[in-house]
Amino acid sequence: MYDNADPMTRPDPRVLARRVAERRLQLGLSEGALATQAGMAPRYLQHLLGAGVDFDPGGFVRIASALHLSYDDLLEGRTGLPPGQGEPAVHPALLRLTEHECWDRLGSRGVGRVALALEPSPGVFPVNYAVDAHAADGPSIVYRTAPDSVAAPGAGAAVSFEVDRVDDHVSQGWSVLLSGVAEHVDDPVVARRLSESHVVEPWSGGDLPLWVRIRPGHVSGRRIGVL
Structure with a gap:
């Protein structure tokens, strides 16, 4: 578990925020919907993603649950796919x-x-x-x-x-x-x-x-x- 790991091994907040955003979009969730399902205000969700895991590990547990991931999978970048497939590719586009x-x-x-x-x-x-x-x-x-x-x-x-x-x-x-x-x-x-x-x-x-x-x-x- 990341809670017992050296803080230096924790994911960079920017990487984690991108991972959350990509997973959220894969599930078709708006940022507001994710915040509601994670039991927090949208502004707090934004602050949490900017601050990183150390600020509120419990908040990331709720985020992981809302994204249908385990806490470790969210922090490590796994999305439950078969081994070797990694995270699905995503491509930014103008809509x-x-x-x-x-x-x-x-x-x-x-x-x-x-x-x-x-x-x-x-x-x-x-x-x-x-x-x-x-x-x-x-x-x-x-x-x-x-x-x-x-x-x-x-x-x-x-x-x-x-x-x-x-x-x-x-x-x-x-x-x-x-x-x-x-x-x-x-x-x-x-x-x-x-x-x-x-x-x-x-x-x-x-x-x-x-x-x-x-x-x-x-x-x-x-x-x-x-x-």
Whole structure:
């Protein structure tokens, strides 16, 4: 058993996290489903996979059970196949996200990049964003900036906005791209609603009174899956 082994022989957390991800995908389990079956919160599962076996061996016992493996098989990389076959081959692939899945990954707020057509060349700027789901014609991206900021496009300007999360260690991740038109939120009632309902604190701080809305014309996304 690994519990009595020299800690130096324990698997690297990155290797173990990749092994868990590959086995989970083989079983058709989402990360949330695995966490539920292992009796832990999804955030704790993510922390556990990053911390490794020493942090909570009992947690890995529950993970192994949820993956239909023994504790030793999980740590040693065995998946119950006949001797000599080893672990089944897996191949990362880009899979298309539906529009609903794109908005689900964007969540309610986060950090993204807005791409603007500037001179002499296009510019890409990180911004703290929020999703305004209460607009009459569908969800949109909003963020705050100064009127004279390079991240403040002119009203009616064509813009793109991207958010991604990629973990090379486990060959997982996703990317969402929106293209559309920028608007300035001039209605003080709407601006007040955005300020009160969305905690969007720009990194630069200060008084940034301009709310920019990106009205998406096209939403697309890809995720890294395993075939």
